[in-house]
Amino acid sequence: MSRNTLILYIIILAASILGPILLPAYTQQMAILWVMILMASTWDILGGQMGYNSLGNITFFGVGMYLSAIIQISMFYDVGEYTSAFGAIKPEFTDSQYFTGFFLGIIGAGLGSMILSLLLGFIVFGLRGPYFAIGTLGVAITAGQITGTIDYIGGGSGISMPFFPGDIYFRSIFFYILCFLLAASVHLILRWLYSTQFGLAINAIRDDEDKAEAMGIPTLRYKQFGWAIAAFFMGCIGAVFGNMVGFIEPIEVAFPTPTFGIFMVAMALLGGKGTLWGPVIGAVLFHLVKETTWTYLLGWQYVALGLIIILNIVFFQQGIMGWLQTKFPEKFGIFIDDKTHEESRVAMDDK
Amino acid sequence: MGNPIINVENVSKSYGGVKANMNISMKVEAGSITGIIGPNGCGKTTLFNSIVGYHAIDSGSIKFDNQEISKLWVGDIARLGLLRTFQQTRIYNKMNCVDNMQISISHRKGSASKMFASRKGEIKDRAEHLLEFVGLYSKRNLISGDLSFGQQKLLEFAMALMNEPKVLLLDEPTAGINPTLINGLIDRLRKANEELGITLCVIEHNMRVIMNLASDIYCLSNGKMLASGKPSELQNDERVIDAYLGGH
Amino acid sequence: MIDNLNLLFVYAPIMNIQVILDGIFVGAVFALSAYGLALVWGVMNVKNLAQGDFVIMGGFIALGLHEYLGIHPIISIPIVLILMFAYGWAVYKLIIKRVIDNDMFVSLLATFGLSLLMQQVMNLIYGPEVRIIDPELPIYEFFDFITVPMAKIISLILAAIFALIITIFMKKSRMGQAIRATAQDARAARVLGINTDNVYAFTFALNAAICGVAGVMVSIIWVLQPFYGITYSLRTFAIVTAAGLGNLPAVIGTGFVLGLIEKYTSIILGVEYEIAAAVVMLLVVLMWRQIQMRKNRQAVR
Secondary structure, eight states, X not given: OOHHHHHHHHHHHXXXXXXXXXXXXXXXXXXXXXXXXXXXXXXXXXXXXXXXXXXXXXXXXXXXHHHHHHHHHHTTSOHXXXXXXXXXXXXXXXXXXXXXXXXXXXXXXXXXXXXXXXXXXXXXXXXXXXXXHHHHHHHHHHHHHHHTTOGGGTGGGOEEOOOOSXXXXXXXXXXXXXXXXXXXXXXXXXXXXXXXXXXXXXXXXXXXXXXXXXXXXXXXHHHHXXXXXXXXXXXXXXXXXXXXXXXXXXXXXXXXXXXXXXXXXXXXXXXXXTXXXXXXXXXXXXXXXXXHHHHHHTTOHHHHHHHHHHHHHHHOTTHHHHXXXXXXXXGGTOOOOOSOHHHHHHHHHHO | OOOEEEEEEEEEEEETTEEEEEEEEEEEETTOEEEEEOSTTSSHHHHHHHHTTSSOOSEEEEEETTEEOXXXXXXXHHHHTEEEOOTTOOOOTTSBHHHHHHTTSOXXXXXXXXXXXXXXXXXXXXXXXXXXXXTOGGGTTSBGGGSOHHHHHHHHHHHHHHTOOSEEEEESTTTTSOHHHHHHHHHHHHHHHHHSOOEEEEEOOOHHHHHHHOSEEEEEETTEEEEEEOXXXXXXXXXXXXXXXXXX | OHHHHHIIIIIOTTHHHHHHHHHHHHHHHHHHHHHHHHHHHHHHOOOOTTHHHHHHHHHHHHHHHHHHHOOOTTTTHHHHHHHHHHXXXXXXXXXXXXXXXXXXXXXXXXXXXXXXXXXXXXXXXXXXXXXXXXXXXXXXXXXXXXXXXXXXXXHHHHHHHHHHHHHHHHHHSHHHHHHHHHHHOHHHHHHTTOOHHHHHHHHHHHHHHHHHHHHHHHHHHSOBOGGGHHHHHHHHXXXXXXXXXXXXXXXXXXXXXXXXXXXXXXXXTOGGGHHHHHHHHHHHHHHHHHHHHHHTTOOBO
């Protein structure tokens, strides 16, 4: 890690600690920013780095959310009774019950989503290009529809999540820290992954999968691993998000394909797909613009959003990072080096 | 003949109604350079595709190192150490040359830890060394898609060497390369064969090149094996001359 | 579910006629919009995810004409046709033209953005409620069970006539020939002096017009809602994927098959499974194609 990167990380860390202290009213908005960063970064594993443009990663978000709800409730109540008695009884969870259930829920959500991604992988990874995108989109929409028909988990009317023990201020800080930790671990894990052979292998699959196959790269294994990571963290963040919102239902909260499902793609494209920082930058910009203009647009927000996505794709496909790379290739390590191998080795030894 | 590393016996392959290969048999000796010649559309590339498992063959048998491989898929065959390059030259065109080289290491022992191996150290050193071998060292940090066609061809060759295959099938390695560079390329092919011990099997249209390079040559025509033998024998073979000049 | 099966096949098999008729009526809508998608996909390689929103938009135009000007939806078909054609042309010139040479995901995503935009604009204008047009035509009843509204029969006939006109147009007219030439080899067509940009614009506009007509049918025989578009898009993709590009009779046939599948699913499992049935068909088709392609050691692309 170079010195500049280290300074950058320290600044980000300081900002993320100071943020909720200085602007406590916006803590939940900042937590959602971390959610967005996580979503865009995990989408980019397949979409940007591997060239498999999934429109259905939101499936894991919703599946994680519902899995955690089931785990949290079923540890102490019968889920069917809990959901059917919606509003009539107020189930009590003690502090320790709540937190053990919650953390087991997060882990279970992550693992469950991961297993689902491995199973789905066998179905969808034989598809390329548009078929993959539409197949995964279909999976996400069906997941929402089918969840809405299962009465055991509340059907279309949803589930009220267990009530957080503690005051509102502590609650928002608690969820903020969780979102931050998850997003930060995703970033660091991806940073490491992209620096290994794994990063090169998924790039190779993006550029020419048949060639990668012909060179003996075990492509399916890489594809499944990449998706499993994305699914794991999408499941975890789904669990956290469900508890943060406090009420989950299938179409708007758990499987919101037209909002979060497309936001994550738009953010990754805006920042520059296929780069480590692109999705992060895209998510920050997108969220800032969205939150600052949202209230002034009065019902036109989603129109504006569709317009932004179209403009972004039509006129700015390469994204911010891609644009910077064509503008300043040397900064990205793209240059002609006239020294011979021996000379540069000697130069290295001299240092 | 000794012990052939590739043994193709009576392989047939047809696409729809077109019989691209009919009862082809050929042997590639370990450590040799074998040439395949023949007019355009005679089934040379189809034969290559059959050998590396790009498609299933209709009948016949293909053995690599005494192991039947005609039922295996591309990836499995590549991991056995039988590699091919493409006529149209295929590289990972949005990655730089060093990355192209580093991801081309052998995946023969596919242990999970290797998936997450670091890119620094020995692998990078070898990648740069091979780039120097093909004369692309100064271009190593450029995006490979921006290289000229000939340079991409050299890069693909270097990538194949990086994989340390036992046998390398080259599909028209000199097509599209500046004639002044051809001699250099031939030297490198020979060096790869002699110094790195890689068995080569080369499809080539350039007669001068293949006659100098190969020790055994097979000539295909209209999907059938027309003739085979030493370069000196084929040079004077009426049928081969007819196939090339007879205008099929 | 068992009860429903019993009802259909043991107690009142006559009900099957109703289900089949309903399947054919909605199948006609699917067939039309899938025909349009097959056209743009085959000719210009654009996977239009806003396809369903074009359908819904056509329906809402008919609804608006009906509510504000009192024009009967069947009469409004030519107006919708022209308006949607112009809209499709504009969309091509503003958006599609700029993404057509890029990789497929760009066009897919651009049309997905367009889909969001159209949904929201329709939502602002018409609100999120489910809307219907009362066509004020007689409804025939048979055997006490089966109801066949006149409107559905008329719209089915109109759809058939419309499809026939398009088929003849594609075969005989100069533009139709240019479209087919461009679909086969755009570069060759360009060399021969065909203005492919115009051909693309015309194709896309024609697709929008076809969807618009399908939308009018939806407004007569079914319900309209601004956010229902994506489900039609998925259905058309399912149909085109199942039938394959360039095989137009198969596209239309598969449209009817999907209509039947959906109606039977909705009777047997419940209405809420209709869309799931379409997506399951899409996934089954994709898996089946994968298994086929595996024999040739290829991927579905």
